[in-house]
Amino acid sequence: MGRRPLNICMVSDFFYPNMGGVESHLYNNSQCLIQRGHKVVIVTHAYGKRRGVRYLAGGLKVYYLPAFVVYSNASLPTFFCTFPIFRQIFIREQIDIVHGHQAFSAFCQEAILHARSMGLKTVFTDHSLLGFADASGILLNKLLKFTLSDVHHAICVSHTSKENTVLRAALDPQQVSVVPNAIIAEQFEPDPDARDPQWITIVVLSRLVYRKGIDLLVAAVPRICQMYPRVRFVIGGDGPKRIDLEQMRERYMLQDRVELLGSVQAVDVRSVLVRGDIFLNTSLTEAFCIAIVEAASCGLLVVSTKVGGVPEVLPRHMITFAIPEEDEIVEALRHAIGRVGDRPNHPELSPKRFHAQVKKMYSWYDVAERTEKVYYQIADMPELPLIERFRRYYGCGLVAGKLFCLVAAVDFLIGVVLQWLWPRENIEVARPFPQETYHALVKENRRTANGELGAL
Template identity: 60%
Template sequence: MSYNIAMVSDFFFPQPGGVESHIYQVSSKLVDRGHKVVIITHSYGDRTGVRYLANGIKVYYVPFWVVYRESALPTVFSFFPILRQIVLRERIDIVHGHGSLSAFCQEGLLHAKTMGLKTCFTDHSLFGFADAASILTNKLLKFTLSDVDHVICVSHTCKENTVLRAALDPFTVSAIPNALVSKDFRPADVPPPTSTITIVVISRLFPNKGCDLLVATIPRICAQHENVRFIIGGSGPKAIDLEQMIEKNVLQDRVEMLGPIRHEDVRNVMIRGQIYLHASLTEAFGTVIVEAASCGLYVVCTQVGGIPEVLPGEMTVFAKPEEDDLVAATSRAIHAIKSGTVQPEMFHDRIRQMYSWTDVAERTEKVYDGIMRLRSSRLIDRLKRYYGCGVWAGKLFVLCAVIDYLLMMFLEFWWPRRNIDVARDWPRKRVVRKESPSQTDAEGHEERDGWISDIQDQE
């Protein structure tokens, strides 16, 4: 059975990042499996309106104010009219939100449930429980997820964190990891010489990515190892700290700052080195370390969040998120590369077998199958769940849900759905399971990975 799916998030291309890549890759593979996918995000500069990506994926860039780190201004209700227009035009069955800090995601899930649609949420991050920002985020997440049909997390650590933050039933939460397109992250044809060890860092330069650790450890590593140099790619507010560190320690000839890097250029940067250094202080999965290992780099990473679940021990050197331990772990990796005790160029084949976006899409599709069998919630049942979210917060959440329902009634009166044009679907792939795979079937349709696919118009 095929579904019409709307992926909703503040975070999407042209901004680079793990969430953005995840949404695109999963959407592309779901289209390959015969589903229709549209993506709803806010505008990026002059990129507004409707755009088409490869495979017929339609992207709605909604003009909205952006307040912080590409997150739209939370308004609760003003997003509803345009979301309703898109959902009805595209005949959406499932609204799938991405990102705890995405206002579009949180509001989209609320409005989708008000319209009686099935909903799913994917959490890509870890949050604490003590600071004010985390407390507020967790309370809002508890409100949104108390009425979501299913939740997906990118690691088991992320699942445990989300279950605790949002007070969820663990049976309604699945762990489906990220993946990568392995052919786009191949090792260098000629490995770089080990006479000079190059350590690569590609990251958003924010405090949670461990930039302060990098500022402290890079001079010490350079002092201990004369033949080591660094390549740092990425942008963010901590870039100035790294530049000051280079100036203070006179490391201009040993530390190269590349600035922001497009995703398609990541492999070209990684194959210049032998070691990848990941100093993050919190991480739900860490797709970039999988990409680094696939490119044939030995990975040094902090033992935090879901990172220990990502790669086998022989591909990584783990360190505590502390200066001394990170320096020691990096030194062990340098000695291992020099002595030849590890052969990172052999990692690519294992990574290709471990991570596949096709597998992620298949598992996501099973989640969709499950939530489509669920009975739709009545308004009174939704209000009961919201009311249980807290003594004072519960009453506020109930008020929001009631206003949202009244707003939907007004929109149905002011702009009836019969007056909204239905968009014509992109020609969709029909996918049929084959019992005995072969290159082509009797009619000449292409066969890929045990599936037959052809193109047909759906009227």
């Protein structure tokens, strides 16, 4: 690499075993950064019995901290209460850069605030788009403005997301980079034998929530089933809108043509996708949508609402767009069904060709390399004096600016008290993960397994 390895702490409320694009981004980007020689730890909240410290593949260390979850796996904001435990982790792991993910994550925003009070470098990645008119959007945008006023750099997953974040947080566009999501293409290879030739199968994999346009899906499914007797739907995912899908299936007696899988584990996503001919995404807002990339890699033709950063993701021959309205989605599905039926006469629609093209376009190694450049860009930046931090917070608004200055001052004073109660030099530094020993054991286990298979 030519420069010293960095110790990086990724922070978000959203991580495995929960499923989603943020979770996938955190895990895969971290694994590739580890392969590039950096140390990465992840901090998230506890998920059921998964709490404490866990090691995942490759030596990725995860802190599952106790927290009160309020909605959709987002923790309750506590402002200063998390400072002691975050400080212990940052010092124990000798963290250089704190990288927060997702504006909806209270852990992310609190970790960035505490890291700045400790003089650490910070990065924020935004994975979502938000509006400016509703009350929740206004409140969240104001909080995001507070967080990003003192962050060293921001990353967005699409150019549309960048424009949205720059407007919401009133940032200098030069302080924001675009680094897209990616997939491990080898894990999403087509399998023509998995499809049922008697049916044209439309696959949906999504959180079953309003933001994902499930109301549009509920309206479109019975209309398509009535038009095409050979079309069926396979729907994976869970959420509050699942009951609407179940009621729709009962009302139109589509039990044999609409399969509801419930929550789908990450390891099972490909096995669901390869069953389909068409992938449907009905999101009302989307910064990137990694699901459509996974589907295209598996050879599915994609139908998606034309929202957010989705038009930037795939070439036009792989995807059919619709505005987020019922009639438009039905029409886009009709067009896609016609293309699928005539696929043998169109070599550009070959699943293998889809997979090869997606493999060239998206790679986590490329994402990690671009993220690393951001880290090194900010690593040597001089630390701002406290008065300059206050000046930035004060510019957040006539009333909010004063409140934010007060919050930052209190957080800084808590840091001083914590240093007095638990001096940095008295906190034990965590031992580094034995990468060389780990990789030697992995190789030995693979060699042993291959030998046993050969004997069989």
